[in-house]
Amino acid sequence: MRSLTRVSTTRTFKRLPREIREQQVLDAAVRVFSHHGFHTASMDEIAEVAGVSKPMVYAYLGTKEELFIACLRREATRLMEAIADVVDPTLGLSDQLWSGLRAFFAFVGAHRDGWAVLYRQARGQEPFAAELAAMRRRIVDVIADMLDRAVRAEGRQIHGIDLEVSAYALVGAGESLADWLADHPDADPDKTAGRLMNVAWLGAAQLLRGDVWAPGGSEPPVTSRDAA
Amino acid sequence: MRSLTRVSTTRTFKRLPREIREQQVLDAAVRVFSHHGFHTASMDEIAEVAGVSKPMVYAYLGTKEELFIACLRREATRLMEAIADVVDPTLGLSDQLWSGLRAFFAFVGAHRDGWAVLYRQARGQEPFAAELAAMRRRIVDVIADMLDRAVRAEGRQIHGIDLEVSAYALVGAGESLADWLADHPDADPDKTAGRLMNVAWLGAAQLLRGDVWAPGGSEPPVTSRDAA
Amino acid sequence: MRSLTRVSTTRTFKRLPREIREQQVLDAAVRVFSHHGFHTASMDEIAEVAGVSKPMVYAYLGTKEELFIACLRREATRLMEAIADVVDPTLGLSDQLWSGLRAFFAFVGAHRDGWAVLYRQARGQEPFAAELAAMRRRIVDVIADMLDRAVRAEGRQIHGIDLEVSAYALVGAGESLADWLADHPDADPDKTAGRLMNVAWLGAAQLLRGDVWAPGGSEPPVTSRDAA
Amino acid sequence: MRSLTRVSTTRTFKRLPREIREQQVLDAAVRVFSHHGFHTASMDEIAEVAGVSKPMVYAYLGTKEELFIACLRREATRLMEAIADVVDPTLGLSDQLWSGLRAFFAFVGAHRDGWAVLYRQARGQEPFAAELAAMRRRIVDVIADMLDRAVRAEGRQIHGIDLEVSAYALVGAGESLADWLADHPDADPDKTAGRLMNVAWLGAAQLLRGDVWAPGGSEPPVTSRDAA
DNA sequence: GATGAATGAGCTTTCATTCAT
DNA sequence: CATGAATGAAAGCTCATTCAT
Numbered sequence: 001m002r003s004l005t006r007v008s009t010t011r012t013f014k015r016l017p018r019e020i021r022e023q024q025v026l027d028a029a030v031r032v033f034s035h036h037g038f039h040t041a042s043m044d045e046i047a048e049v050a051g052v053s054k055p056m057v058y059a060y061l062g063t064k065e066e067l068f069i070a071c072l073r074r075e076a077t078r079l080m081e082a083i084a085d086v087v088d089p090t091l092g093l094s095d096q097l098w099s100g101l102r103a104f105f106a107f108v109g110a111h112r113d114g115w116a117v118l119y120r121q122a123r124g125q126e127p128f129a130a131e132l133a134a135m136r137r138r139i140v141d142v143i144a145d146m147l148d149r150a151v152r153a154e155g156r157q158i159h160g161i162d163l164e165v166s167a168y169a170l171v172g173a174g175e176s177l178a179d180w181l182a183d184h185p186d187a188d189p190d191k192t193a194g195r196l197m198n199v200a201w202l203g204a205a206q207l208l209r210g211d212v213w214a215p216g217g218s219e220p221p222v223t224s225r226d227a228a
Numbered sequence: 229m230r231s232l233t234r235v236s237t238t239r240t241f242k243r244l245p246r247e248i249r250e251q252q253v254l255d256a257a258v259r260v261f262s263h264h265g266f267h268t269a270s271m272d273e274i275a276e277v278a279g280v281s282k283p284m285v286y287a288y289l290g291t292k293e294e295l296f297i298a299c300l301r302r303e304a305t306r307l308m309e310a311i312a313d314v315v316d317p318t319l320g321l322s323d324q325l326w327s328g329l330r331a332f333f334a335f336v337g338a339h340r341d342g343w344a345v346l347y348r349q350a351r352g353q354e355p356f357a358a359e360l361a362a363m364r365r366r367i368v369d370v371i372a373d374m375l376d377r378a379v380r381a382e383g384r385q386i387h388g389i390d391l392e393v394s395a396y397a398l399v400g401a402g403e404s405l406a407d408w409l410a411d412h413p414d415a416d417p418d419k420t421a422g423r424l425m426n427v428a429w430l431g432a433a434q435l436l437r438g439d440v441w442a443p444g445g446s447e448p449p450v451t452s453r454d455a456a
Numbered sequence: 457m458r459s460l461t462r463v464s465t466t467r468t469f470k471r472l473p474r475e476i477r478e479q480q481v482l483d484a485a486v487r488v489f490s491h492h493g494f495h496t497a498s499m500d501e502i503a504e505v506a507g508v509s510k511p512m513v514y515a516y517l518g519t520k521e522e523l524f525i526a527c528l529r530r531e532a533t534r535l536m537e538a539i540a541d542v543v544d545p546t547l548g549l550s551d552q553l554w555s556g557l558r559a560f561f562a563f564v565g566a567h568r569d570g571w572a573v574l575y576r577q578a579r580g581q582e583p584f585a586a587e588l589a590a591m592r593r594r595i596v597d598v599i600a601d602m603l604d605r606a607v608r609a610e611g612r613q614i615h616g617i618d619l620e621v622s623a624y625a626l627v628g629a630g631e632s633l634a635d636w637l638a639d640h641p642d643a644d645p646d647k648t649a650g651r652l653m654n655v656a657w658l659g660a661a662q663l664l665r666g667d668v669w670a671p672g673g674s675e676p677p678v679t680s681r682d683a684a
Numbered sequence: 685m686r687s688l689t690r691v692s693t694t695r696t697f698k699r700l701p702r703e704i705r706e707q708q709v710l711d712a713a714v715r716v717f718s719h720h721g722f723h724t725a726s727m728d729e730i731a732e733v734a735g736v737s738k739p740m741v742y743a744y745l746g747t748k749e750e751l752f753i754a755c756l757r758r759e760a761t762r763l764m765e766a767i768a769d770v771v772d773p774t775l776g777l778s779d780q781l782w783s784g785l786r787a788f789f790a791f792v793g794a795h796r797d798g799w800a801v802l803y804r805q806a807r808g809q810e811p812f813a814a815e816l817a818a819m820r821r822r823i824v825d826v827i828a829d830m831l832d833r834a835v836r837a838e839g840r841q842i843h844g845i846d847l848e849v850s851a852y853a854l855v856g857a858g859e860s861l862a863d864w865l866a867d868h869p870d871a872d873p874d875k876t877a878g879r880l881m882n883v884a885w886l887g888a889a890q891l892l893r894g895d896v897w898a899p900g901g902s903e904p905p906v907t908s909r910d911a912a
Numbered sequence: 913g914a915t916g917a918a919t920g921a922g923c924t925t926t927c928a929t930t931c932a933t
Numbered sequence: 934c935a936t937g938a939a940t941g942a943a944a945g946c947t948c949a950t951t952c953a954t
Contacts, residue, residue: 054937055929093436097432100323150436166432169404177393179400187235195397199397200432202431207379512915576808580721582719628857633849635856648849699932711942728924738925740939
């Protein structure tokens, strides 16, 4: 468990353009950070896994902290893009939510390393908590905005702080299930998204009554009660 | 940011019984860990904040890791007890949830340091993730069981894994709002609990329709739609 | 292997006279030192094995160094006495040697702990090397004197330094076999003594007769007796 | 007594190749270990004496224990080679012994530090006793084998264990005189070798002729030669 | 006489970071 | 461009030793 094996088996002495080297190092860093955690990870190992000498790492990505933040940003950007690519703002709320959640869990399922770096590590370590909070804030704002527009479309209005808190709750539920997914390698990301959709969309009271939400349903969803 | 100031300004040279010193050290440790994170925190600082020499810390609480786990357990126990003291299993589901959430947010609001140690720090640091996972599991199981009994009381049934995931989502939402609460010192714990109750109990769809959940409502809750 | 079990199973709170306590502590110290070595041994463990609190150890036997020296002296005294009790200076040289060796190996065989403290530990550790050297010196002098008297009784004489070196060689051979004995728990001390006697005496006997070996002599060497 | 002065008075900031630095560190370590003993020696001092920073010591030679073993092995190898270079197995037994002893004492006389590390320190400290025992074992086996072949050449035979013990005795005598030599800086190694040869050879010669000493024999002992 | 409580001091070990080549 | 060599600084942990009771 001590050291991860080098990413590129044959260490290349070719003088590669800076951009490629940077990506190699970032890949290595994400791997190492996600396996060992920020503090336990050593620059030595990252350099070795990247197949590069330590001074190169410093030359290209800077301090250990800066390197970690670079990882954080790259993974966060990828995640946001994966979601943004898929959500169609012209659709109804439930469709947006559903497609967003699917994209989210699909991403986490495919990049469990990245997720680990992103959320599990960063959440507690002070220098990064702020960075991460800002990222989460962006998501929360997007969701709160979605809710707001949908509510206004119904001719009603919800207090800003209530919107924010609701969005936070949804994000928290999502992160929690992402963790759950990361710990259950065999679980299906799509099904997980469906389950969260059920809870989030219908609420406990409905579930209690036996209602079930299913993709493809028009909005408002057809619940068993409505169907009756 | 370097060092937290000593808890008791005048360092006491009195020979105190072991039990008291242990609590002093635990208090200091929770404070320091929650401010600096596990790795960044130094035993030196913990000892200093506790107003005790380092060897005492080791003699009474053991290794840094053991000390952290001791913090973890103490805070977790307090949290669980605070909730258990308040939840009445003979009540309906929504009442149990509501009282549980209130107790939860009240605790977090009153012990922000403890919460930070418990969830923010431990989640990512490998030796403790397992310990923490086990604790969360206990809560999840309790909630899942609550749901299960309520559903069966209605004469229906929900697949085990769906129960588990729902409970996970709820716990995640709760943790997320707890973080939010910890970051908003002026926010009211009770209101936060109410907001989560709304989202969790009613679900997004209902909120969209303008439904509002309020404490004291009988089960099933009276929604604006029912009222209409 | 961490801690040796207490010598007296039931820790006695009786106020015992100082002398007895001192012996208890010395016994414990010899045990602990011989198992862990001087530096690795801890005063805590010695106190615990002795069934006494640490301040008692300090009160009675002083510093760790002083305690070790006390062990050293007690064991050395016992060894010397065991030998002196048995050697009859009125007998011939070989009888003295033989009885002395028998007593020596018998002692080592019976007090392997003591031997370990005495020689293996003390030899290298600077504060004790001197102490030990002095003890060895006393034995060497006794042996050298025995040889000297025997030679003079034959009407001849051997240079002082040669006597000393011979005695040193004998002592070294004895210590070496004592180590060997300590490492072979099933070996018979008496037989070991016999074997050393063979080597030592048959050599010594020739010296006694005035034989001299010189480099370049063919094999078998021409002794003065053969020459006569 | 605290600190040995640096080997090279002017600390060199030149970047030296690893091999050279390793030797510098080993030299320093042997010096420091032999003066202070394993436990009392500090890595700080070793690094300082080597004219190198502590992390270098760890990078090149590893743990304190590993460093000590490296010293042990280097010194032992040197000693064995010094002897092996000189002993001619085609010669007679006494010539082999004599040349071996001369080489041995010459080495010890020239490398008193090395000797101290090798035998005085390692003998008692548990992690190394085994290592050292194995080394001594190799020497003992060589000597026992020499004896065995010589005895068989005479058409006789000696029991294995007797050979082993005799060899042990010889080695012990040699070590003892080596210590004596290390403590008498003005003594001549060659003369010391001669003195041991006298004791050892005149004894060995008798054994070679089949003489046997038995307890109770009158003085001077009746040898088979006398009996003839 | 006897002890639990308490500490100063020190040691090994590790790591992020930077020169000199 | 690329690296092996080198280090300052700090952290975890232990232990002999001593008060105050």
